[in-house]
Amino acid sequence: MRHAHVKQPLPRVGRLAGGLTLIALALPLLPAAQANDPIVIATASPTGVYHLTGQSICRLLEVRCQARPSQGSEANLRAVRAGDVPIALxxxxxxxxxxxxxxxxxxxxxxTSLRSLFSVHSEPFTLVVRRDAGIQGFDDLEQRxxxxxxxxxxxxATMMQLLAAKGWTLDDFALxxxxPAEQQSLELCHGNIDAMVYTVGHPDLSIRQAIDLCDAAIVGVEGPYVDxxxxxxxxxxxxxxxxxxxxRDQPAVQTFGVRATLVASEASDPDEVYAVVSSVFENFKRFTSFxxxxxxxxxxxxxxxxxxxPLHExxxxxxxxxxxxxxxxxxxxEAEEAEEAAAPES
Structure with a gap:
């Protein structure tokens, strides 16, 4: 087992108890402030499905909870590692x-301190283009x-991986x-860009905005480089x-994608993590309706x-x-992980 609970011996009363009483009197507001601190879940753009996911989880909890917008996945993982947020998507x-x-x-x-809670929805890598730009697929983005x-x-991050697989760099684009996600649709509608990419669950408000306001379209991302x-x-x-x-006229679009996952630090409060996880699965039908x-x-x-x-305690x-x-x-x-770690690199 990865974690073990060790029962601590109870302290002797007497002078120790008196000392603790004095400390409590000297700091009367500290316990109350800690008790009122919300569980914070770092999300991403306020318009995206990540933020809605954080809000949905918070709606299920019986304690205070805050879905906090952020710069996205990479920033969230750095924040969890630094101890700036306890839980993130x-x-x-x-x-x-x-x-x-x-x-x-x-x-x-x-x-080594990162821990998983669970995964959520699939997130297709989505390429949205202006219909008048003549872009039929990812290959047509060259010099756009x-x-x-x-x-x-x-x-x-996903875009950079895809570019590397295709043998492109950012220099292959004209601009x-x-x-961030909440600004790119208007930039597309104003004609300042020909295309935007978004790794997101569907339907998404930002993509709907681009389609409704400026007749944008979603095109597939396929090819040997994707394979x-x-x-x-x-x-x-x-x-x-x-x-x-x-x-109504939008066809099914083939692409690739990832999954949204909920993560925490090993140091994150196990009771808070338990509350988050149990609230989702004990109210699963309600959660999936959001x-x-x-x-x-x-x-x-x-x-x-x-x-x-690894899963959090x-x-x-x-x-x-x-x-x-x-x-x-x-x-x-654990045995499999230990075996992989001990195996010599090829």
Missing amino acids: AQSDLQYYAVEGIEGFAGAGPD AVNIGNPGSGQR VNQL ALLEDAPYYTLAEIPAGVYS HPAYSLLEPEGMIRDGLSA GALRYYRERGWIEDDDEEAE
Whole structure:
């Protein structure tokens, strides 16, 4: 088992108790302030599904909870590692990078304190274009003006991976914008960019805005470079944006994607993590009603799919109570991880 609860001996009363009383009198507001602190969940753009997911989880909790907008997955993972937030949402690929200490996390090294709670919805990599730009697929983006996402966002990180698989760099675009999700649709409508990319669950407010206001379209992202990316990266999967999500004439769109995941630090309060996890699964039908992207979720997949970091102690406690994870499962997983760590690099 990864965590063990050790029962501490009770302190002797007397002078110790008197000393604690004096400390409590000297700091009368500290316990109350701590008790009133909300559980904070870092999300992403206020208009995206991540923020709605954080808000949805908070609606289920019986204690104070705050869904806090952020710059996105990479920024969230850094904030969790630094102890700035206890819980956050992050793309499954970025979670993997943080655990391994690669890509944008190479300088910081592997985050051995990162823990998973569960995964949420699928997030297709979505390419939205102006219809008058003549863009039929990703290949047509060469020498076009493209918004790749703000630094620290998940879509920017995924875009850079896709460019590397295709053999492109940012120099292959005529113009590169780095706007956050809530600003890119208007930039597209104003004609300042030809295309924007977004890794997000559907339907999404920002994409709907682009389609409704300036007759934008979603086009597929397919090709040998996508196949190569999927073969090399276990956190990516083929994905489909269903037909008719944004308009009657919108066809099904083939692309690839990741999963949204909820993560925490190993140091995050196990009782708070337990409260978050139990609130979602004890009110599962209500949770899945909050957004169409959650409609296909099943608990069995949520506690395994897209999770590179070990499960948090608070999450494990709940899953064991439900009988979803046995101690033997954890011991086998730990043995496999130890074996992989000990194996010589090829």
